Amino acid sequence: MRALTWQGREKVSVEDVPDPRIEQPTDAVVRVTSTAICGSDLHLYGVLGMFLDAGDVLGHEAMGVVEEVGSEAGNLRVGDRVVIPFNIACGHCWMCERGLQTQCETTQVRSQDKGAALFGYTKLYGQVPGGQAQYLRVPQAQYGPVVVPDDGSPDERYLYLSDVLPTAWQAVEYADVPPGGTVVVLGLGPIGQMSARIALHRGASRVVGVDLVPERRAMAERHGVETLDPSAVDDLAAAVRDLTSGRGADSVIDAVGMEAHGSPLAEATQKVVGVLPDAIAAPLTERAASRASTAAPRTPCR
Numbered sequence: 067m068r069a070l071t072w073q074g075r076e077k078v079s080v081e082d083v084p085d086p087r088i089e090q091p092t093d094a095v096v097r098v099t100s101t102a103i104c105g106s107d108l109h110l111y112g113v114l115g116m117f118l119d120a121g122d123v124l125g126h127e128a129m130g131v132v133e134e135v136g137s138e139a140g141n142l143r144v145g146d147r148v149v150i151p152f153n154i155a156c157g158h159c160w161m162c163e164r165g166l167q168t169q170c171e172t173t174q175v176r177s178q179d180k181g182a183a184l185f186g187y188t189k190l191y192g193q194v195p196g197g198q199a200q201y202l203r204v205p206q207a208q209y210g211p212v213v214v215p216d217d218g219s220p221d222e223r224y225l226y227l228s229d230v231l232p233t234a235w236q237a238v239e240y241a242d243v244p245p246g247g248t249v250v251v252l253g254l255g256p257i258g259q260m261s262a263r264i265a266l267h268r269g270a271s272r273v274v275g276v277d278l279v280p281e282r283r284a285m286a287e288r289h290g291v292e293t294l295d296p297s298a299v300d301d302l303a304a305a306v307r308d309l310t311s312g313r314g315a316d317s318v319i320d321a322v323g324m325e326a327h328g329s330p331l332a333e334a335t336q337k338v339v340g341v342l343p344d345a346i347a348a349p350l351t352e353r354a355a356s357r358a359s360t361a362a363p364r365t366p367c368r
């Protein structure tokens with residue numbers, strides 16, 4: 067099959083790779099019909115190369131049609147239309163039973179002190195081949211895949227269930243916006259857009275989205291979000307206070323990716339680490355990544 071592979075720092079290419087096959091009874095193989103690209107893929111593209119091997123298949127936001135199932139793939143059937151959540155969980159371990167699927171004890175990568183394995187996301191998360199490919203092997207298929215209606219609607223209606231919607235939902239959950247409160251969403255990329263809409267859906271009375279890009283602000287405004295252009299105000303916090311009778315926001319969601327434009331310090335740090343030998347760069351980068359993920363436990367999407 068053809069798949070998007072990582073080949074080196076800032077170098078990816080579509081290559082012929084072996085077709086995935088059932089390796090465990092709990093596996094399924096899915097023919098991928100759509101896959102999203104993620105801000106987190108930029109970490110792999112530019113920063114986390116020391117944790118990848120040339121040829122690793124990228125992608126963690128896929129959906130498609132089940133082509134083959136193992137003997138213990140539960141209720142999943144060949145022909146099911148499915149969205150594949152980015153983290154791989156068993157559904158029956160101590161962590162999964164407590165709703166902590168990102169720490170699944172069946173798939174967690176103990177050698178790296180990490181949580182559950184992820185699709186297409188480095189040796190730190192199991193080096194599982196990803197979904198930017200024609201076919202995807204799905205481990206723990208008895209639990210992970212979300213079966214969606216085969217109702218003729220376009221994939222985009224369901225695709226964001228793999229990462230964008232749950233990540234944004236979790237951001238709103240953590241933000242704990244009081245009923246009738248105001249939340250500021252910093253960054254209006256996919257996670258920011260979805261967070262803003264979910265916050266309104268869940269009862270925030272005002273959502274203020276902040277982004278430098280006019281098209282992103284316009285998209286948010288179409289969905290009832292007020293917006294601010296940080297380049298057009300001297301003091302963003304003061305601008306928010308002006309909008310809220312001097313009180314400021316009740317909650318803030320940071321949905322700006324680590325490789326975002328307009329973050330010169332982060333960019334410089336990544337460039338410096340990026341030219342170090344892997345043995346030195348890996349621990350530095352991992353520590354930085356750990357700090358980032360402490361702020362947002364639901365990796366990888368930021």
Ligand SMILES: [Zn+2]
Nearest residue numbers: 156159162170
């Ligand atoms: Zn589990």
Ligand SMILES: [Zn+2]
Nearest residue numbers: 104106229367
């Ligand atoms: Zn993602």
